Amino acid sequence: xxxxxxxxxxxxxxxxxxxxxxxxxxxxxxxxxxxxxxxxxxxxxxxxxxxxxxxxxxxxxxxxxxxxxxxxxxxxxxxxxxxxxxxxxxxxxxxxxxxxxxxxxxxxxxxxxxxxxxxxxxxxxxxxxxxxxxxxxxxxxxxxxxxxxxxxxxxxxxxxxxxxxxxxxxxxxxxxxxxxxxxxxxxxxxxxxxxxxxxxxxxxx
Numbered sequence: 001x002x003x004x005x006x007x008x009x010x011x012x013x014x015x016x017x018x019x020x021x022x023x024x025x026x027x028x029x030x031x032x033x034x035x036x037x038x039x040x041x042x043x044x045x046x047x048x049x050x051x052x053x054x055x056x057x058x059x060x061x062x063x064x065x066x067x068x069x070x071x072x073x074x075x076x077x078x079x080x081x082x083x084x085x086x087x088x089x090x091x092x093x094x095x096x097x098x099x100x101x102x103x104x105x106x107x108x109x110x111x112x113x114x115x116x117x118x119x120x121x122x123x124x125x126x127x128x129x130x131x132x133x134x135x136x137x138x139x140x141x142x143x144x145x146x147x148x149x150x151x152x153x154x155x156x157x158x159x160x161x162x163x164x165x166x167x168x169x170x171x172x173x174x175x176x177x178x179x180x181x182x183x184x185x186x187x188x189x190x191x192x193x194x195x196x197x198x199x200x201x202x203x204x205x
Contacts, residue, residue, distance in 0.1 A: 001037045003029075008053050013060045015106050019043075021051040028054065028068065030108075043108045044099075048072050052127035052205060058135060064103040067116065067137065067169075069096055069127035080120040081159045093118050094125045096139055098169075116169060116177045119160040122146055124203035132166075136181055139165040142203035154200050157192040164204060166197035 005023040011033060012019060018033045026046035031037050049072030057065040074093035100112040117139060123146030129139045143149040144161045153161035167178040186192040 001031055001040065003040070007051065010054050010056070012101070012106060013056055014103065017106055019054050021054065023050060026051050026070075044110050046070055046072065052125070053129055055130050058131050060101075061103050064100050065098055066101055067096055067098050067129050069094070069129050069139075071095075071121065071125045071127055074120070075115065075118060078118055078120075092120070092122050094121045094127045094141065095119075096127075096129055096137075114177075117165075117167070120144060121161070124149075126163075126201070126203060126205055128205045135168075135170065136166050137169050137178070138197065139167065140201070140204040141165065142201065142205070149202065154202070157186065157189070157196065157199065160193055160195065162199055162201050163193070163196050164198040164201065165193075165195040167195055 003020060003022060007021040007023050010019045016033050017030050019030050021028055026049055027042050028044040028051055029040040029042050031040040049070050051068060051070045053069040055067050057063055071094045074091055078093055095118040096116045098114040098116055101108045119141055121144045124142030124144060126140035126142040129137055132138055141160050141163045143153045145151055153159060166181060166184055168181050169178045171179050173179045180194040184194055184197060186196045187194045
C-alpha cells in the first residue's frame, strides 16, 4: 500500500483495520491490517486542515469513541483566551474532536463530530492526544508560532500553549466538555491553567 505523506497510524481495537492520517489531501483513512493490502477507504476529509493524530477511548469496545487532533481555520465564534496577545493568530486554531465508530461493525460516523477542546495556534501546534493508564486524556500544545516561541508563550501559565494538558473527558463538569483532575499539579495556583500537567514545550507531537 503506497500512501502519500502519512502522519500517523493506529490499530482499531478489536478489528483487523488500521487507521492513518494523510497530510497531502488531508484525510482520515483506513485499510486492512494485512501486508498484502493494496487499497484504502477514506473515512473523513479535512479540507483546509491538517490531521495529526487519532486515539481510541480505553473503553472503545463499549462506547465506540475516538479522538482526533487537527489544525486549520478556527471554528465559527472561536475567541482566543487572550484576544489582544494572540490577535495575529485568531483565525487559526487546533482542536481535539470526538467521533463515533461502531465497535462491532466499525462503521465510522463523520456527522458525530463533537468539539472537546480548541486553542489558538499558527504553527507548532502540538495536536497530539493519548489516554494514560489513569484513564485521563493527555493533550499536547505547541508554542503557537511557526518559529521559535516568537510570542513567548513557553513559560506562560495563563494559557494553553506550550503545554502537556491532562483532562478528564469521562466526567465533564456541568456545561463543559471535560473536567480537570483534582490531582493535576497546578490546580489552585493563581493565574495558572489547571489543565496543565507540564509546560515549556516548543512543539510536542
